[in-house]
Amino acid sequence: MSPEPTKFLLGEEAIPTHWVNLLPDLPGPPLPPLSPGTLQPAGPDDLSGIFPPGLIAQEVSMEPEVEVPEAVREAYGLWRPTPLFRARRLEAALDTPARIYYKYEGVSPAGSHKPNTAIPQAYENAQAGMERLCTETGAGQWGSSLAYACQMFGLGCEVFMVGSSYDSKPYRRSMMEVWGASVHRSPSDRTNGGRAQAEFTTGSLGIAISEAVEVAAGDPACNYALGSVLNHVMLHQTVIGQEAIAQMELAGDEPDVIVGCVGGGSNFAGMAFPYVRRVLRGEAEIRFVAAEPAACPTLTRGVYSYDYGDTVGLTPLMPMYTLGHDFVPPSMHAGGLRYHGDSPMLSGLVHAGVVEARAYRQNDTFAAALQFARTEGLIPAPEPAHAIRAVIEEAEAAREAGEERVILFNLCGHGHFDLPAYEDYLAGRLEDPEFSEQEMTAALERLPAGVPAIA
Numbered sequence: 001m002s003p004e005p006t007k008f009l010l011g012e013e014a015i016p017t018h019w020v021n022l023l024p025d026l027p028g029p030p031l032p033p034l035s036p037g038t039l040q041p042a043g044p045d046d047l048s049g050i051f052p053p054g055l056i057a058q059e060v061s062m063e064p065e066v067e068v069p070e071a072v073r074e075a076y077g078l079w080r081p082t083p084l085f086r087a088r089r090l091e092a093a094l095d096t097p098a099r100i101y102y103k104y105e106g107v108s109p110a111g112s113h114k115p116n117t118a119i120p121q122a123y124e125n126a127q128a129g130m131e132r133l134c135t136e137t138g139a140g141q142w143g144s145s146l147a148y149a150c151q152m153f154g155l156g157c158e159v160f161m162v163g164s165s166y167d168s169k170p171y172r173r174s175m176m177e178v179w180g181a182s183v184h185r186s187p188s189d190r191t192n193g194g195r196a197q198a199e200f201t202t203g204s205l206g207i208a209i210s211e212a213v214e215v216a217a218g219d220p221a222c223n224y225a226l227g228s229v230l231n232h233v234m235l236h237q238t239v240i241g242q243e244a245i246a247q248m249e250l251a252g253d254e255p256d257v258i259v260g261c262v263g264g265g266s267n268f269a270g271m272a273f274p275y276v277r278r279v280l281r282g283e284a285e286i287r288f289v290a291a292e293p294a295a296c297p298t299l300t301r302g303v304y305s306y307d308y309g310d311t312v313g314l315t316p317l318m319p320m321y322t323l324g325h326d327f328v329p330p331s332m333h334a335g336g337l338r339y340h341g342d343s344p345m346l347s348g349l350v351h352a353g354v355v356e357a358r359a360y361r362q363n364d365t366f367a368a369a370l371q372f373a374r375t376e377g378l379i380p381a382p383e384p385a386h387a388i389r390a391v392i393e394e395a396e397a398a399r400e401a402g403e404e405r406v407i408l409f410n411l412c413g414h415g416h417f418d419l420p421a422y423e424d425y426l427a428g429r430l431e432d433p434e435f436s437e438q439e440m441t442a443a444l445e446r447l448p449a450g451v452p453a454i455a
Contacts, residue, residue, distance in 0.1 A: 324443025
C-alpha cells in the first residue's frame with residue numbers, strides 16, 4: 001500500500017461555524033439589485049414577499065462572516081465534512097507533473113453540493129412560520145436537495161422542473177417525490193408565466209424561475225427558494241472551500257489554480273470564494289477558472305448588464321453577465337448550467353479580471369468525464385465534467401511547460417442519474433448543441449431599458 005495518502009478527512013468538529021461573506025471584499029462599490037417595478041435600488045421590502053427575514057439579512061449583510069445556526073450545523077453533520085481526494089491515477093494517466101485534488105460533494109443525501117444551501121433556506125423559512133416552499137430545478141440536483149431539506153424541517157415543497165430534464169432524468173423526479181415534493185414539468189399550464197412560454201417546449205431555468213416566483217408571490221403561506229445566483233446562496237456554499245483549506249493543509253499543498261463549473265455560480269463560489277478572499281487581501285496568489293458550456297456561454301459571450309433573473313420579468317434586476325432574460329439555451333445534458341445569467345458576485349469578479357471564464361463543448365466534457373471515471377472511479381455529473389475538462393487542460397499545460405502545478409476543483413455531484421447521457425456518448429449519439437448567436441443578439445436587444453449602465 002502506498003505511504004502517500006489519497007484522501008484527506010476531517011471530523012465533524014471541523015464543520016465551519018461561520019460562512020464566508022465575500023461581499024465586503026469585492027473590488028469596487030457594491031451594485032444593488034433593482035426593483036422590477038421602479039428600476040430603483042431594491043430594499044428588503046422588495047424581497048419580503050418571497051423570502052424570510054433571516055435570508056434577506058444574509059443577502060445584504062456586509063459582515064465578513066455570518067454565523068451558521070446550530071440546527072443547520074447539526075444537519076450538515078449528516079454528511080459534512082466531505083472528503084478531499086488526490087487524483088493520483090488521473091495524474092498518472094495524463095503523465096503530468098501537476099498535482100490534482102478534488103473535493104467530492106456527491107456524498108450528500110441528494111448527491112450534490114446543493115443541500116449546503118437548501119438546509120439553511122428551509123431552516124430560515126421554518127423559523128419564519130412558512131408552510132411550504134416553491135422552486136425551480138434544472139437537472140434536478142437543486143429540486144431534490146430542497147425536497148430533502150423541506151422534509152427535515154416540516155415544510156411542503158413544490159418544484160417546477162425544466163422540461164428537457166424532466167423528460168431525460170425521471171429518477172431525479174422520483175427522488176424529489178420520495179422526499180414529499182410535488183414536481184411539475186416547466187413550462188406548465190399551472191401559471192401565467194408557463195402558459196406564456198408554452199412554445200419553448202424544452203423549457204429553461206429562467207422560465208421555471210418565473211413559474212415558481214409567481215406561485216410563491218400569490219400564496220402568503222409559501223415562499224420562494226433559489227439554488228444559485230443570489231448572495232445568500234453563495235454564502236452558504238462556502239463551507240466547501242473552508243473545509244478544503246483545512247484539508248489542503250493536511251495534504252501539505254497550496255493550490256496554484258482553482259477550477260469550478262458555472263451555471264449560476266453556487267458550486268464555483270463554494271470552493272473558490274474563501275480562497276478569493278485571501279487573494280483579494282493579498283494573502284495568496286491563485287488563479288481561478290470558471291468552466292461553462294459552449295451552448296450557454298454566459299460569462300464568455302454574454303454582456304455585463306442589469307437584467308431580470310427570470311424570463312417573464314418578475315424578479316429584481318441584477319448586475320450580471322447575461323445572454324438576455326428571454327434567451328432559451330438549447331437542450332443539453334448539463335441541465336444545471338442552462339441559465340441565461342449568473343451570480344452578481346461572480347460576474348463582478350470576472351469583470352474585474354479576478355476569475356477567468358472558459359467554455360467547452362458537450363462532447364469534449366464527456367470525454368473528460370469518461371477519462372476521470374476510468375481512472376478515479378467516480379462517475380461525475382455532466383455539470384462538473386466541464387470543470388474536469390478545464391482541469392485536464394491545466395494539467396496538460398503543466399506537462400508541456402515542464403512545471404509543477406497544484407490544481408484544486410470541486411466535484412459537485414455524481415452522475416448516477418445521468419447514465420443515459422453517458423450511453424449516448426459511448427454510442428456516438430451525443431450532439432454538440434449549437435449556441436445561437438442570432439437568438440442571443442435578439443434577446444440582448446430586449447434587455448430592460450432605462451437601467452443604469454455598469455462601468
